[in-house]
Amino acid sequence: MRKKLLALEEHFFKLLMQLSIALIVLVLSLIVFSIFYRGLPALTWEMISQTPKGGYYFGKEGGVLNAIVGSLYLALGATLLALIMGLPVAMLMNIHLRKFKRLVNSIRFLLDLLWGIPSxxxxxxxxxxxxxxGVKTSLLAGIITVALFILPIMIRAIDEVLKNVPVGLLEASMSLGSNKSQTSFMVYIRQCSSAIVTAIMISFGRAIGDAASVLFTTGYTDSIPTSLTQPTATLPLSIFFQLSSPIREVQNRAYASAAILTFIILFISVLARVLSNKYNKNKIS
Amino acid sequence: MRFLKNERFLNFFMYLFLGIIIAMPIIIIAGLFYKSESVLHANSLSDLLFSTEWKPFQGKFGFYSYIYSSVLVTMLALLISVPICLLAAIYLTQYAKSVYLKVIQPVIDILAGIPSIIFGVWGILVIVPLISKYLAPFFGIETAGYSILAGAIVLSVMIIPFILNILLEIFKSISKELPQASIALGATKWQTIKYVVLRKAFPGIISSIVFGLSRAFGETIAVLMVVGNVAQIPSNIFQPGYPLPALIANNYGEMLSIPNYDSALMFAALILLVIVLFFNLAARMLISRYETKL
Incomplete structure (x- = not known):
């Protein structure tokens, strides 16, 4: 009797488990489907190729090119800045400070904490x-803010791979007469090239999708920025502003913009997978 | 690569960047504290935290209803997503073939990469109508759908990848010997999971929940879009609320003309930061103690 009850319980929970996995997959498909279902019909070439004309937010013509380009500028700049700052720190943690285990672990701890701070x-x-x-909202301010925001994940993603590189590689490189910088940027960098690509992709995705950190720092404008000191429109904010309009036409455009953003994100995550497989080749383990 | 020969130059930048990173949390906390000092002078701390009176023009800033909304939305979101994640993680690590996990992992990763604004749009498209047309009438309540519940559902989907990824790591890291011993003693698979695996994973499970909590607490745009943004103490979950991050996002930029308003909003950011850091710290401590034990 007890055995039967137990088997029944197991079956019940197994069913629940399968259901919850199905639910997770279903929700993801539903999100992508509903965005594309509402967005694609409203998506025209005009939306992608033009900046907002006068009266755009009342349903007149134009597109969101300003936001697309602005978002790309912002995400590229922030990712580049985070990489320039993050890669040396990841190297420093795993090569120069290799002997100071406790210190490196505290830095990892700190980075994980920083990653938890809301944008x-x-x-x-x-x-x-x-x-x-006394600075006004600008592309540069946005880039710096977003770069600091994605820096922890950038470092940790590279560090996670570097910390598993066998110490023999460091010893071999040093015994051949190279210094620590050369070891870092000529030897170790090959070991983590796939991790760098993944880190860049994750950071880029974060940077292009985050709205809360650019809300006050980048501002919003209808034209494409030509210098770092100009305010810049971003896709998330453009979606947000268009969606809060009462006019149906403009709302539809918000859904179309959401479809564009979703497409970019999906593209990045596929690209990340392909690239990271490709760069995995020159790794020893 | 001749510049690599001169180590001093590169070392300088390496340590400089590391210094910036280490200084960052201290600067942020100090900066926020410095900015919120004037509102802390004008109002007592208990007034700020436990009063519902929000009258910026009279210099009265009571955050209670905002904090209440934040806590309510976060708790509800955890209530929805933690059981789902736990069940899914157990199945994927204990029952399913490893191929299965390889198929699910990209799904989790994509879900983790979707920007919060997209979750917000999805919430408006799907969740809000679902609540106003089907869920609320079922309970005999009339609502526009923009509610605490809508915020919680959207949030729960957003934190699923975070919690699930940590849970998967934890279940994978449990040594195989103990469960094998349990099976050898005649326990069934289910008994082993219930009495051995889950018990062994318990601290990890708690910390994954705490992680999800701190993620959910600071989430801004997606929640702001569906939660309704009415400052009140909601009497049921079908009513709108107004969480802290939404308050900051909605009012920042236009607050400069009112004295102490920006200071109050900085104080809100400080509350947010302190709460999130506290929970993150607790979760990290739990996990690192747990890892050394294994």
Whole structure:
């Protein structure tokens, strides 16, 4: 009797487990499907190829090219800045500071904590710094804020691979007479090239999708920025503003913009998989 | 690559960047604290935290209803997503073939990469009508759908990949010997999971929940779009609420003309930061203690 009950219980929970996995897959497909279902019909070539004309937000003609280009500028700049700052730190942690296990572990701990800070806090803090300095909203301010926001994940993604590189590689490289910098940027960099690609992709995805940190720092404009000091439109904010309009036409465009953003994100995650497989070749383990 | 020969130059930048990273949390906390000092002078801390009176023009800033909304939305979201994640993680690591996990992993990764604004749009498209047309009438309540519940559902989907990924790691890291011993003693698979695996994974499960909590607490745009943004103490979950991050996002930028308003919003950011850091710290401690034990 007891055995039967137990078997029944197992069956019941197994069913629940399968259901929850199905639910997760279903929800993801539903999200992608519903965005494309509403967005694609409203998506025209005009939306992608033009900036907003006068009266765009009342349903007149134009597109969201300003936001697409702005988002790409912002995400590219922030990812580049985060890479320039992050890669040396990841190398430093795993080569120069290799002997100081406790220190490196505390840095990892700190990075994980930083990664947990909500982006709105970065945005609000960045904005108040800008007020103190008397700077207006600009592409550069956005790039710096977003770069600081994605820096922890960038470092940790590279570090996670570097910390498993066998110490023999470091010893071999040093015994051949190269210094630590050469070891870092000529030997170790090949070991983590796939991790760097993944880190870039993750950071880029974060940077292009985050709205709360750019809300106050990048501002919003209808034209494509030509310098770092100009305010810049971003896709998430463009979706947000268009969606809060009461006019149906404009709302539809918000869904179309959402479809564009979703497409970019899906494209990045596929690209990340392909690239990281490709670069995995020159790794020893 | 001749510049690599001169180590001093590169080392300088390496340590400089590391220094910036280490200084960052301290600067942010100090900066937020410095900015919120004037509102802390004008109002007592208990007034700020436990009063519902929000009258910026009279200099009265009571955050209670905002904090209440934040906590309610976060708790509800966890209530929805934790059981789903737990069940899915157990199945994927204990029952399913490893091919299965290889198929699911990209799904989790894609879900983790979707921007919060997309979750918000999805919430408006699907969840809000679902609540106003089907769920609320079922309970005999009339609502526009923009509610605490809508925020919680959207949020719960958003934190699934975070919690699930940590849970998968934890279940994978449990040594095979103990469950094998349990099976050898005649326990069934299910008994082993219930009494051995789950018990062994318990601290990890708690920390994954705490992680999800701190993620959910700071989420801004997606929640802001569906939660209704009415500052009140909601009497049921079909009513709108107004969480802290939404308050900051909605009012920042236009607050400069009212004295102490920006200071109050900075204080809100500080509350957010302190709560999130506290929970993150607790979860990390739990996990690292757990890892050394294994």
């Amino acid at each position: 709105i806090v970065y945005g609000a803090f960045g904005f108040s710094v800008m007020i103190v300095l």
